[in-house]
Amino acid sequence: MTDDLMTIREMCDHFGVTARTLRFYEQKELLSPIREGQKRLFTRRDRARLKLILRGKRFGFPLEEIRQLLDLYDVGDQQLTQYTRTITLAETHLNELKAQRAELDEAIRELADQLEWGRNMLASMEQDEAAE
Amino acid sequence: MTDDLMTIREMCDHFGVTARTLRFYEQKELLSPIREGQKRLFTRRDRARLKLILRGKRFGFPLEEIRQLLDLYDVGDQQLTQYTRTITLAETHLNELKAQRAELDEAIRELADQLEWGRNMLASMEQDEAAE
DNA sequence: GCAAAAGATTACGTTTACGTCAACGTAACG
DNA sequence: CGTTACGTTGACGTAAACGTAATCTTTTGC
The missing domain is CATH 1.10.1660.10 (Multidrug-efflux Transporter Regulator; Chain: A; Domain 2)
Structure with missing residues (x-):
């Protein structure tokens, strides 16, 4: 304070x-x-x-897009028409974010799978190494 | 095919x-x-x-970072040492992705809240308009 | 009270991620 | 056999997002 x-x-x-x-x-x-x-x-x-x-x-x-969106967060003293537009813009953005999350989840799943597979592969490689 | x-x-x-x-x-x-x-x-x-x-x-x-990560996905015929490094790199990347998801979730929550608040605000603005 | 530190402005430089010609090869179509 | 379409290699251009001095006030510690 x-x-x-x-x-x-x-x-x-x-x-x-x-x-x-x-x-x-x-x-x-x-x-x-x-x-x-x-x-x-x-x-x-x-x-x-x-x-x-x-x-x-x-x-x-990009920064320019971010600039537009920033106004969603500090809702000042806007006119009704302007405000309605702001709301729809926010809705659009929210959907974008959700889509990104879906894709991000997919990426995480894929990479996690890959990693598991890789760890198994690594284990058997070490096996071979030891058998030499 | x-x-x-x-x-x-x-x-x-x-x-x-x-x-x-x-x-x-x-x-x-x-x-x-x-x-x-x-x-x-x-x-x-x-x-x-x-x-x-x-x-x-x-x-x-950035593309350069992406280039590094791409090798995680097509695991070719690498040496053991190299392969171990690849695995740890993948783990690091996976953690990054998870962190991003956490942040993305937060962003979604915040924006959703904001939107709800905004919609209420909009409703009362229309109320005022009608009362005129 | 004066040097060092912090902040400002102006301006040119840099990196990333392509866009945009120009000039040429080749292959297919009528 | 010409032209149209698709593809190639330079080479230069550009927009975004800062970095990097250079130069000038303004504070602030001692």
């Missing part, structure tokens, strides 16, 4: 990104830290957004 | 990628189609690998 605001370096340490990255994201309008004179101060909102940005990246979403 | 081999265009149609992409992947040693004279012919192995490549990309893995 003492400080709701973080300097750029604190952000870097906390999230494991460079200052350049944070400035880049600001320029791309993904973040909007407030200014104390010249310096940037990152709010709780910025941190929440950055977390989502990094998560999105890990799943292969 | 009639043809185990596909031309470059058949591959493009089947996977929704361009010829340039396939040649690029070959150059990067992710694929290794055989040659009929000058022309490329893609085998079943190539198709399996391409599927994995595209999947990997969807989860945000």
Whole structure:
């Protein structure tokens, strides 16, 4: 509660990104830290957004797409029409995520199978080695 | 069974990628189609690998990393030492995938919650609109 | 009160993952 | 036998996502 605001370096340490990255994201309008004179101060909102940005990246979403989606999370004071559009966009995105999960599950299953097979193979290889 | 081999265009149609992409992947040693004279012919192995490549990309893995991992899937005639290394690499990768799934689940939960909240908000906004 | 540290801006460089010609080979069709 | 379609190899171009100085204020520790 003492400080709701973080300097750029604190952000870097906390999230494991460079200052350049944070400035880049600001320029791309993904973040909007407030200014104390010249310096940037990152709010709780910025941190929440950055977390989502990094998560999105890990799943292969381009920054531009992520930018669109970020507005789903801080529902501000939008107009009804705009808001409806936001909702449908969220639904679309949610379906995408679920599809990804299905594929990810498949990938996990396949790799796990492969691994089991591989471990058996390894065992018999060691067998042969010992028989030499 | 009639043809185990596909031309470059058949591959493009089947996977929704361009010829340039396939040649690029070959150059990067992710694929290794055989040659009929000058022309490329893609085998079943190539198709399996391409599927994995595209999947990997969807989860945000860079091509170079994907290349390393591809060898996990076609376990050829490796030496024991090499093979052991391959296995551990696979285990590492599997853990990564599981971690990704956990995070993906979290993302889905959060977004679903947000959506529900949003839908309620939307309902009350329409309420207000009607009361006007 | 002054040097070191932290932050800012501007601008050019880099890597990844292809796109986009250009120029050529060849094979099949009418 | 010409042209149309499919394929090949360079080679250069490009968009995204930062990296990397270079140069300038602004704090802050001693």
